[in-house]
Amino acid sequence: MKLNKIKDNVFYIDGAVNMGLIAADDGSALLLDAGIDDSVSRKAKRVVEESGFELKGIIITHAHADHSGGAPYLVKATGAKVYSSAFEKTALEFPVWEPLYLFSGAYPPAPLRNKFLFAPQVKVDGVLEPGSHNIEGIEVEVVDLSGHTLGQIGIKVDGVLFCADAVIAPEYIEKHGVPLNAHIEKALATLELLEKTSASFFVPAHGAPVDDIKPVVEANRQRIKDTIEYITCLLKEPRTAEEVLKGVCDRFKIEMTTMTQYYLMNLTVMAYIGYLLDNGLITKFYENNRQYFCEKSK
């Protein structure tokens, strides 16, 4: 884990989740995302301080535990203020939301109350709408990158866009099978926006920074399109949601072995089913107390 310079005052700290660092000339700095837990954020703090910067603010791009779990330690250790979008603030302040929505809104059992899904609570001091902001004396542009979650934001500064989980590196697509998205229509719109964004550098949270985002966007879009096509084809015959989930995992070589993995994939598959229903491509019916989805007869 080290501080990598992109522009004079713009850096990223590489890791399982890349963090951004935006500094002012006086040495005050904003951290973008906080890593999954104390041990990650403690290392990040050391890297920031050894480089002579003072942490004044933390922007959390979205309320997934691997991005926010390290925040409470940083707040306690540095007094930094926390910022997020209004929507993500709700889950950052009530972090049970993530395992709760994964488990259909029922209280999540112990195997889902882990550090990958259930982050420690962090209070959000400031809410960010898309547009220009001066945060702790540092100018940044907040960009709506919803789709992966409903309130995900990216941060653009000095021609560098920190794009959180709006895209994942092509090698991660192969590894994970289908990228996690909660809202397919918005995820596709965000990919289009990324393609049109003039920036000289893009930093995704998972994968190496790139100067050309187009091949990365194309790989993510292609996997979304392949998934839509596969599910549409599968639903020529009526299937339950669980059958669709199994089909998608088989098709994209995903092997589910944990409850965490099962419910994250389930969320992604439900996002596709919702997308197909809303676009009038499939319908639903009920038989023998089972819910089936199938192609809509034309």
Ligand SMILES: [Zn+2]
């Ligand atoms: Zn995420």
